[in-house]
Structures are given as C-alpha cells and as structure tokens.
Amino acid sequence: MRRIAHLSDVHTLDPQTRRSGARYRFATKFVSLGRAIDPKSRARKLARALVAAKASGADHIVITGDLTEMGDATEFEHFANLLDDARIHEDAVTLVPGNHDAYTSGAAWRRALEGPLKRWASASATETGKIVMRGNVAFLPIDTTCFQSLARSGGMFTPEAARAVRARVEDRALRDKTIVLVMHHPPFIHHKNPVAQWIDGLRGCTHVLDMLARHPHVQILHGHLHRVVDRIAELRQNVLGVANRARIFGAPATVDDADDAPRVRLYDIRDGALESVGLFAM
Ligand SMILES: [Fe+2]
Structure with missing residues (x-):
C-alpha cells in the first residue's frame, strides 16, 4: 500500500427530509448547527x-x-447507495461511526453494518480490537460512539478498547507494519475547559495518548473537528530518538466543503509512517 485517502464528516441526510416527520426535521436542524438542510447537496459532495x-x-x-x-x-x-454508486471495491474502504451516527439509537451502527453497509463491514469498525491488514499497513477501526443526548457530542475509548488495541499494538507480528488507528474523536483533552471535555471530549483518551507515547509506530486518523489537524504526539524519553513527526491527523468535513470541489486528505506511506501529501479535489 502506498497511499491512503481520508475523508470525514459527511453528515448524509434522509433524501426525503421534507416528507420525514417533524421530529426528524427538528432534530436535524438542531444538530446541523446552522448548515443548510439540503440532502441533495450533501449527497453530491460525498459522490x-x-x-x-x-x-x-x-x-x-x-x-x-x-x-x-x-x-x-x-x-x-x-x-450506502452513494458508496455503491462510486464503485469502489468494498475491501478498499474503512468506515467508522461518529457521534451523529448514534443519535437515533445505540444499535444504529450495528444495524447499518448488518443491513445497507454489510458489503463494507469487513474493513470497517465492528468488534473491538479488529485489525484490517492491507499490505504493509494495519488499520484498527475503532467505534468511539455512545448513545447520548443531542446536546452532547463526545465519545468513549473504553478500557476494553484500550486493552484490545494495546494487545494489537504490542503484537510482535505487527512490529514492521504501519499501524493506523481509525476513529472519529481525536484523543485531545480540553485542559482549560472541563465542561467542553464533558460535552465534546473523548472519555478515556489518556489510554490513547499513553499508547502513542509508548509506541512511535502508531498513528491516528480522525474526524470530528471538521478541519485539518496535524499533531505531534509527545513521546516518552526512551523513544525520543524518533523524529518529531505528526502522528495525529484530522481531515476536513465533506459537509462543509463546496459542492463542486470537496477535498480529500492524502497520505503516502514512507518509512513505515504516514506522510501528509495535502488535500485533493476535482
Ligand atoms: Fe461531524
């Protein structure tokens, strides 16, 4: 594998929004934060x-x-229909859910993977600790979502997820692989604002930060912030010899981009690491 394309935060709407119930219309307005409720435009951007x-x-x-x-x-x-129309091989797509994908039900993601997204389930977030091997890259798709009120947008990296992911990361068989955690919420802490952390943060993110500190070959692709992010994870002293390169990468939100030129973020694999090679649109 030489190149990864990263997109995020598509926020697909029901194409029949106008005919959907008042509850759906109210809820989508509330969580869309002022964005136009335009199913066709959002579909076009994803396509x-x-x-x-x-x-x-x-x-x-x-x-x-x-x-x-x-x-x-x-x-x-x-x-799923839009993904299908794109005619991309199902093994070449990794999907993880975000907080919006869990606003209707805590079981929605599982039901989607058993239903319309079934074809893409093999490379996407299913069981905890799942690994998706693609040549020299090991993707770990992680579900950080929890069923919660529309007023919250946080996520959860559970102790169970931490144990399972750590076992993978420490697996000697994967020593020479580029390890990429794929998750919606970034592992950042709102140090100055505990309320923001409660509303929007990733609970258990210290597990992730600790893993990054111990294992310099681990990197993260995330969404949620709707913008490009490049962060260098702090390394522990014993691995400080490793170059200070970015290892936590966020992509812009497809929903926020122009209809005619939504951007995807690209990374090339170089010396076992992800190297950002910019944004690409057509
Ligand atoms: Fe989002």
Missing part, C-alpha cells in the same frame, strides 16, 4: 469526494465518522 479519492491514486479510503446526520436507518441507506 464527488469519492470520485476524487479514487482519482487520487489511493489504495485505500478511510471515512472517519459522522457518515450520517442522525444515525437514522434511511440516512444509512442513502449513504
């Missing part, structure tokens, strides 16, 4: 972003959550 991802020469595509606006079954169906 074009997938065209760009294919044309970029990427061997694998990662979509880091908020695939839908509400986690509604019709939204997931619509998202």
Whole structure:
C-alpha cells in the first residue's frame, strides 16, 4: 500500500427530509448547527469526494465518522447507495461511526453494518480490537460512539478498547507494519475547559495518548473537528530518538466543503509512517 485517502464528516441526510416527520426535521436542524438542510447537496459532495479519492491514486479510503446526520436507518441507506454508486471495491474502504451516527439509537451502527453497509463491514469498525491488514499497513477501526443526548457530542475509548488495541499494538507480528488507528474523536483533552471535555471530549483518551507515547509506530486518523489537524504526539524519553513527526491527523468535513470541489486528505506511506501529501479535489 502506498497511499491512503481520508475523508470525514459527511453528515448524509434522509433524501426525503421534507416528507420525514417533524421530529426528524427538528432534530436535524438542531444538530446541523446552522448548515443548510439540503440532502441533495450533501449527497453530491460525498459522490464527488469519492470520485476524487479514487482519482487520487489511493489504495485505500478511510471515512472517519459522522457518515450520517442522525444515525437514522434511511440516512444509512442513502449513504450506502452513494458508496455503491462510486464503485469502489468494498475491501478498499474503512468506515467508522461518529457521534451523529448514534443519535437515533445505540444499535444504529450495528444495524447499518448488518443491513445497507454489510458489503463494507469487513474493513470497517465492528468488534473491538479488529485489525484490517492491507499490505504493509494495519488499520484498527475503532467505534468511539455512545448513545447520548443531542446536546452532547463526545465519545468513549473504553478500557476494553484500550486493552484490545494495546494487545494489537504490542503484537510482535505487527512490529514492521504501519499501524493506523481509525476513529472519529481525536484523543485531545480540553485542559482549560472541563465542561467542553464533558460535552465534546473523548472519555478515556489518556489510554490513547499513553499508547502513542509508548509506541512511535502508531498513528491516528480522525474526524470530528471538521478541519485539518496535524499533531505531534509527545513521546516518552526512551523513544525520543524518533523524529518529531505528526502522528495525529484530522481531515476536513465533506459537509462543509463546496459542492463542486470537496477535498480529500492524502497520505503516502514512507518509512513505515504516514506522510501528509495535502488535500485533493476535482
Ligand atoms: Fe461531524
């Protein structure tokens, strides 16, 4: 594998929004934070972003959550149809859910993977500790979502996830692989604002930061922040010899991009690490 394309935060709507119930319309308005409720425009952006991802020469595509606006079954169906229309091999796409994908039900993601997204389940976030091997890259798709009120947007990296992921990361058989955790929420702490951390943060993110500190070959692709992020994880002293390169990467939100030129973020694999090679649009 030489190149990965990363897109995120698609926020697909029910194509029949106008005809959907008042509850759906109210909820989508509330969580859309002022964005236009335009199912066609959002669908166009995803379709074009997938065209760009294919044309970029990427061997694998990662979509880091908020695939839908509400986690509604019709939204997931619509998202799956758009993915299907893009004619990308199902083994070449890794999907993880975001907080929006769990606003309707805590079981929505599982139901989507058993239903409309079944074809893409093999490379996507299912059981904890799952690993998706693609040549020299080991992807670990992680579900950080929890069923919660519309007023919250946080995530959870459970102790169980930490144990399972750590076992993978420490597996000697993967020593020579580029390890990429794929998750919606970034592992950042709102140090100055505990309320923001409670509303929007990733509970248990110290597990992730600790893993990054111990294992310099681990990197993260995330969404949620709707912007490009490049962060250098702090390394412990015993591995300080490793170059201070970015290891936590966020992609812009497809939903926020222009209809005619949604951007995908590209990374090349160099010396076992991800190297950002910029944003690509068509
Ligand atoms: Fe989002």
